[in-house]
Amino acid sequence: MQTTSSTRGFVDRDNTAETPGERASLVLGMHRFGEITHQVCRVSENPPPMAWYVAFAVSIGLVGLLGVAVTYLVFTGVGVWGLNNPVMWAFDITNFVFWVGIGHAGTLISAILFLFRQKWRTGINRFAEAMTIFAVICAGLFPGIHVGRVWFAYWLFPIPNQMEMWPQFRSPLLWDVFAVSTYFTVSLVFWYVGLIPDLATMRDRATGKVQQIAYGFFSLGWRGSMRHWHRYEVAYLLLAALATPLVLSVHSVVSFDFAVSQLPGWHTTIFPPYFVAGAIFSGFAMVVTLAVPARELFGLKDLITLRHLDNMNKIILVTGCMVGYAYSMEFFIAWYSGAMYEKFAFVNRAFGQYWWAYWIMVSCNVITPQLFWFKRIRTSIPIMFVLSLFVNVGMWFERFVIIVTSLANDFLPTSWHDFVPTWVDIATMFGAFGLFGTLFLLFCRYLPMIAIAEVKATMPEADPHHGHAHEGAHAGSHDHSHGHGMGAAGLRPAFRDPEAPTH
């Protein structure tokens, strides 16, 4: 299929077929490095499409709503939420856990897939990492405001004070403070380190004074020096190695908030792995939710190819199976333990007053990902988009079910109480989505959405021993008299590409 330069990146091309002995290409129809630069940078250099403005207006509106809800909360007290005794955690902590979970995909893609040398990560890692940072910002908002008297939030940190009071380090809630703030800092640093060379690219292409100064300042004077690249690559590898256990630890620590307590439905050893699998599941679903419209609007279909989406859907399938297994194992252990309260808690989840939330969770998280067994569905853009939305909804309800059903009906029936959200609860929840959307849209507009340098490095042309089989594709390349890479063309697996010249 021939594509003209104006439609380039706006047309889907199937690169998902597997041929033994061949490695599918990650970048479609591009053989020159400059083309990658152009494809990615034009997004920020040209005015955004109309849809961007519409989405931005909606998001900013929701941020306004968030501001109203939070201000009202701070001036009045946490009583404006539907909390009661015993349901002292509800939407606030549900949203916190939901957003921290979303934030897992980014660092997983950048760290774990990097260590496993999954080169396809380069197409999606930049905006998945951005998504992580924005999600953790949204997550951090909730514990911050649910303490009620926000001006005492510094009590969370070991700061010497006039009361000679220290935080209690044996509490999982304090571990959480350290885990989430470390995760945020390391993710931010990881993201920024990856951005430095690409910001330098933006700086060197910028024509406006403001852009030159802004990109110039944040690219720290990067000049592509190989001596710098050497240390840069070592530092990047170290960061990946450090972030890998960190990703797995964050949601484990979040799960300790529940698992370490004595409450039936919370007090289970399965929580850490179950939470981590759920977090990766929801994080990848959010990446698909964002990637589908982004590649459509900004014409990035040759860089975030169908193959990337296919791979992500496979991860959603795998982690969806883990989550389904965890749900059933939880039920089994509740019965097998013989503990009356535990048994009740689980039967009550499925058939009690919040039965609808439980079955929304099961149908969205267990049933929908199973559709990804079919390649037709894994590679269908509209279907995967809808399924990813289902997973997002399902994972929100998972946290709601765990938190609210366990609290509402604990040991003593006389102290039971139902939770009903107020308008402030709901406004804060949607407001957080607005905050997330605003930050993400600003990122799409002003920063390179795809790791330009990393994508270039995965191209076959980037290999100094690259055979000269693609001779015709190197426009302007004429001086290959070095006798380099001779014979490589026969040995190296050919990179299949719908537009590649046959050789």
Added chain:
Amino acid sequence: MSTTATTTSPAPRADRVDVPLPGTQRVWGMIAEFDTPADIMEAAKKVRAEGFRFWDCHTPFPVHGLDKAMGVKRTILPVLVFGAGFTGLLAGLGLQIFTNSLSLKIWAMVWVTGYPFLISGKPLLSIPAFIPVVFEVTVLLSALSAVGLMLLMNGLPRLYHPLFTSKRFLRATDDRFFISIEARDPRFVRSRTEAFLRSLGAKSIEVIED
């Protein structure tokens, strides 16, 4: 083929240009432009063999194996990061033991006293409960030092550099590969270095002024 655009200084009188003559601009060095990773790899091997010391390659992405070809020594960064991580481990442990297990009085900007918390019958020195925070502080310090030291050792941030005066060099972050040789290199002789770079098959050669 090679379109040589040599920006010359106003008075190219001396061959040894590392000593600026009155009224002339100081020459920082010379850059040579290449098209492909393979070309710069070949060229870098020859520059190294020629015995240059103050030289570098500039590429839009890390070219695999080019650092070895240039003879770049493996960085000591991992060792330093390990040290930082170990410091974090001790700091995390010390912080928790001090604040939650002992009633010591120490001076940390102000006089502070620890408080031996008795929580759910756990021993005062309950190491297992301290592990999560120790882990987090270790990772935090390692990650921040990995990035901080990498930038420090690279001499970044440095917002101005003579190389940024070159229009041609703008493509070093896009699709071109450059070798730069600095004038302070003892082997740098302007005419000879230029001829040498041309012999490597450079697409263009440019003199960079400071």
